[in-house]
Amino acid sequence: MPAPVLNAKFLRSFHVNPTPGIGATACMGWVMRLMFEFWGFCVNGSNDLVNPGSGSMATTAGTDFMSMPIGWASGSTVLLATGSDGQTTQGLPYFQAGSSTPFSSGVVGKWLTTWQSGSTSTDDSIYLITSWLNSSSIVLDPTYGGTPVSPIGTSGSLPQLTTRTNINYRVIDYQAAANLGYANGDYFVMQFSNASNVNPGQASSQARLRGTAGQSTLTNFGITLSPSGSWNGTSFTGEVYTEVLSEGNIAGPGGGGHTGDWFFDFGSSNGYVTVIAGPNFFICQIGSAEGGFQGFSEGGGSCCTIEIPQRLYPQASDPNPICCMNFGSTGVGVGSQVGYGFAHRFFPSPYDSLTRRWPIMARCPTGSYWHSTPWQSFGIQGGNIGRWEFFYNQPQNKFIAGDGILCMATLNGQASSAGQFSLARARVLSTRFTSGAYQYYLRVGDDHDKWIHVGGGVLWPWDHAVISGRPLFAGF
């Protein structure tokens, strides 16, 4: 089966360095604001410099796609500058406004969103402004987005800005957004208006992302899926799918596993946020590399994935597939006996309006099921096979990486329904699977089919970029 063209864009290890004492609530606000910005502008932006791109949010009028503090999206303390005359030059870190003077010296330490409407360039991202040169020119850290120069070995895989003009841009103060007064239940509703490009005839499915109460205010995170895209400005209509709250208490390879919350309410710490998204999928991962349990938790990153999977059944019987996974402070792993972690997606059923865990199946590279004897003393847990060389072809210098399909057989410990046995309802496009024994951050693939190992045998879309100075997938 050919590899999907995901048109992924990247926000690579966004460094959150909050004022001490910001707390978990602000951390959640910060991260949700990043999600909003990246999805609404970097992935789906039009030439509107204030509002997210047309179709990217489930709006029926105005800003009824969200319930957030006043000024959260585009208030004057949050949105500091905009323009559409941005210019960058291949290999240089400078961002220049062609004909305007939007930048003050105060933008240093703030963040620049860049995009072009309809672009698939990975330059469309969010960048730390590291220096102010003049009112038209600033210096960015290109490694947050950018495009790796290829081939590898000539100038490495360091992401660089490419030569572009007429770039749309916004300067955002995320600290200011984080410090707004949040309440449990604040949300925004994203929309997948390109879903029909994956599955013919599919509606623009939607997902409400919501900060909720966990151990403390807004420490947890919830996703409510709407396959038919029924947001009416205040709720989903005609669909009642259970909110998918983050799962936890699972030890991942990183040693984490404290609670199911996305954050801990013990003050603040340096956090790192990576967003990988394309028109039909959205991945957000957060964590910290520091000790202690402060806001961003170390040793157990949190993560969500929302995507339009490839439909494998007739359209009439499965018109609008959309699925997600969501876990808090657990690190990354594919396995447990009840299907947590990366080994499943929550998937609404069109037959009984319930959202259940659907285990992900991948092709076993060593036979008809996961064997134990070929590895003897090596532990095996699904794809987490101890001997990575089973997946590597030296003559080809190529790795075996399998796609995943969602199945709903009867599974111990999980809700299921008699008569709903299903071997392969949909194909997951945003994640692949390989040996869990591979090193973290191993980059595999070529052409548009590039992936990175985030641990536990889980591969995410990537572009061969190498990041130094900031921990990638912190907490995993």
Added chain:
Amino acid sequence: MTLHTCRDFLETGVTLSNSSWVYAQYLTAIFLIGTLNYVIVGQTNFNLASATYLKASGNTASINQGGNDVYAVAVPAGTYVVSAADISRILVLKSPGNGMVNSGLFRITGINTTNNWFYINYRSGNVPPVESGVQWSVYENELVFYGNVNYTGNGSSTGYTGQGTATQSRIILQSPSSISWQVRIAFENSVDTGANGTSPSSGFSAGATMTVGYGGTVAGDFTPGGQHTHGPLFFNNRGGVAGNYSLLGTSVGFFPADNQCRHYYWGDDSTGSFFGAARPVVPTVSTFSNGSMVHFGLPEDEELPLPPHNAQRLFVMGANTLTNGGNNGIYFQGDPPAGRGGMAFGLSNQPISCIYSLYNPLFGNTFGGTSGNNPARSSLNAGDNQYTASTELLPVDLVAGTMDYMNGYGFNAEILILEGRRLGRAPFLRMGRTNYGYFQVSTDPNNSWLHLNDGIYLPWQGAILP
């Protein structure tokens, strides 16, 4: 591609003490030649072109003479005159338009000398479609082959002895594929297998093997170091001597138990790919454990770009030990000691492993509600799919080079190079739920699929005998 099936050919003999593993080699070979148009490259004591076995052949038979003679096959008297001696022989047909039902092996049960007809056991509740221009050949029955076969050989004590001047029966056939790949069907030398009085575990393979590759000789051998999938022959080492079991299981074959079997074959007359299953009439070990299966040829939907050598595109799956007495059963490949395995030819230009790569949950021990490593297809609550109102079938991939040993000796037997590579999709085969009936056809109007066992489904057409 035109698919031809042999639907349920019943061996002669007695139910509980037959020589199915010997018959299986013969029946497969005459199906490959007579139905799929394989040609003989070389042989030793396996001369299927001789008058001993091949009695006649032609291209203008007709089947279903109407009235009370729907199971009569007419052949031109100018080519061959039927006689009572033909009764119990095997009529091999290649149908020009009904390959799923009128092709295959059919027992001759009677004759009509007036019209020069064979009466055949059609082994189906259906009436044959009327058809002419059928390719036909008459072969001697399998008992004659059994009487002539040489499976004791004269091997020496070193290397792989079943080659060159060795006398055990073997044959190399060339497929009709445009890339002209070959298959070797060989009764393995008793010295190599350790059979014939020696502990089977000291041998390397099943009592008979099937090997795909290139470079077959007039003696019916591939060569040591050549392009083929036979581990002991490639390394010229039977590898079954004490202290060195590394090659055990690195050659595979068609090896049903010694019970009378019913044979079901599938073959593509353009690629030459073949799937064979032998189903015991009366299983003695358990309902599903007897019998055997073999599968070889060219994958479908091959991974691109193609490898540099055509041998690196081939695969063979089947029984790979004597250790369970031939009760290899019809299963997807299990752990290496299970008596089933697969081989391919690597980019490293050596034989490497090959497996059926099935979709399984990313974590084990969960499906089915029971202990043990139950894959999803074995879910106890599996049923028809609500979304499609049918039993769901998934294609099966062939992946080579992901096992470095093929037997129960584990790390002490690591000899195969690891170079994991998807070859392509397994021809004909689909994976589905395992709790569908044993050798039961699907319930759609055309009975389009046959479930053999263990979730293995193959194309079918029409009714099946119970």
